[in-house]
Amino acid sequence: MAREFQRGHKAKISDLTAGTDLYVGVQIAGPGLTFDISCFGLDAQERLSDDRYFVFFNQPKSPEESIQLLGAQAGDSESFRVTLDRVPANIHRLSFTATIDGAGQMSQVGPGYIRVVAGGEEVVRYSFTGAEFSTERAVMLGDFYLKDVWRFAAVGQGFDGGLEALLKNFGGEVAEEEPAAPQQQVPQQAAAAPSFAAPAFAAPAAAAPQQPQYQQPQPAQHTPPPAPPAPAPYAAPQQPAPSLHAAPTMVGPLAPPAPAAPGPYGQPVHPPQPPPSPSYGHQVPGQAPGGYPPPPPPAGPYGQPPQPSYGHQVPGQVPAGYPPPGAPGTPYGQQPGMPAQAAAAPGLTSALQIYKEAPTGARWTPQNAQLMRVDLGIGGQPVLARQGSMVLYQGKVDFSYKGAGFAGRIVGNSTGQEMQLMRCSGRGQVFLAENGTHLHAIELQGDGICVSAESVLAFDESLQHEVRRIEGHGIPGGALFTMQFQGSGTVVVKTHGTPVVLPVTPTTFVDSNAIVAWSAGAQVVISSQVRLRRNAYPGHSGETVNLQFRGAPGNFVIVQPYEV
Secondary structure, eight states: OOOEOOOOOEHHHHHHHHHEEEEEEEEOOOOOOEEEEEEEOTTTTEEEEGGGEBBTTBOOTTTTSSEEOOOOOOOOOOBEEGGGSSSSOOEEEEEEEEEESSSOGGOOSSSEEEEEEETTEEEEEEEOOOOOSSOOOEEEEEEEESSSSSEEEEEEEEEEEHHHHHHTTTTOSOOOOOOOOOOOOOOOOOSSSSOOOOOOOOTTTOOOOOOOOOOOOOOOOOOOOSSSSOOOOOOOOOOOOTTTTTTTTTTOOOOOOOOEETTTTTEEEEEOOOOOOOTTTTOTTOOOGGOOOOOOOOOOOOGGOOOTTTTTOOOOOOOSSHHHHHSOOOOOTOTOOOOGGGOOOOHHHHHHGGGGGGOOSOSSEEEEEEEEEEEEETTTEEEEEETTOOOEEEEEEEEEEEEHHHHHHHHHHHOOOOOEEEEEEEEEEEEEOOOOEEEEEEEEEEEEEEEEEEEEEEEEEEEEEEEEEEEEEESSSSEEEEEEEEEEEEEEEESOOOOEEEEOOTTEEEEEETEEEEEESSEEEEEOOSGGGGGGTTOSSOOOOOOOOOOTTTTTTOOOOOOO
């Protein structure tokens, strides 16, 4: 019987079927809508580093034919053949997507699904409806991803742009494509695993398994001629007006270019072009933010090189809390699909370019080190946030008080782990921040993490949270307390400065005033090297209460450069 997945569910392929030659079917439709269904073969950095692994209507197979586009069949709008044991080692993820060709929104689609079939038997299905989306024009349906072994994940994540924006988001280029490699004969699969077979037309998920031998599918619309020409360049679909939620928060008018002044011999002399605006996380050496000239750096003592002052950036060094150069994702301040030369426009737009909103289509998106955006339309779940942490919101969002109840208030007052929360629900984006602290989104996938209530800014309502007791001796009361979060969702942790993550060893001791969080599997006890009664005498170290961590490999602690 096929397993029914919900959004976010994951499983090993070996737990679903013993076969590796799989059929992937996608069913999606809407009144007056036309869809492009594609597969992206991504590398370990989730980038399309090789355009030959973008399988779509104009490039129906990968070079070694591990990914093949089969066409509409068996009640599916589009289908693929995926042979996992033939996928090259540099491909770590196969992302199946559907985009609207022309005008329309994903909220208009009817009930659809993505399913995996092995040997003619459906083994897993993820169903979705248009009610899960809003103004998006693309959706990432499901992924095969390599994590020790191949696994399948039901994604169901909307994306504001169309196919061209989605391709650029994965690092691909629209104008350039490699010619298709010559066809090769597909070898026969081993007898132990189920052979490839497409499902019968409109076969239910619980239908009896079929085991026909594999025959190369020959749909008329995808059969190449004997001497195929090079594939035509991909033509980007016509883009509609930008979505309300994908629009940047701040937009400045574009200044028209000034006419060229005549030169001494009657030829126009063009002014020098301004340098391009730096990407997110980069700083032009010797230039302050916003293009203002920096103050001269102070001279260092004893002939040492001067320390960089405010507005200066050491070449090759990234500011604390920002991603390194070449990190995956859209450059900060550049919308998906926006040409790179737009960042170099003169005037007000150029000055504010690096501060523009960075939409990525994800539920939680850091705008910078101190500002976090959550898209309530993705996932359809409310968010619990610290009261007063909202600095801006877009769309239709409802804010309500989230009480802990009588028992919860008693526990919070007695343990010091009480949180004053508000519930954010609806369809829109909420921007969260608090006192300029650094924010970090930690995604949980069934595991747990312990965080002090003082260090929590927001979290998904689906997460379970409770007060946990830390045993110990030598302090009043004999124990400390923390909050434990567990389940599937995201918790946003705030720190003073850039934290450090350390593995747990038998000799790991952390100051209780500097600890931020630790893995729930770690064992922690209170250790006191100096008795509290000695604090009344001069000469003590001042480090009275430490936390000692123990645990199996894989456990960690997060420490901030600040003592609360």
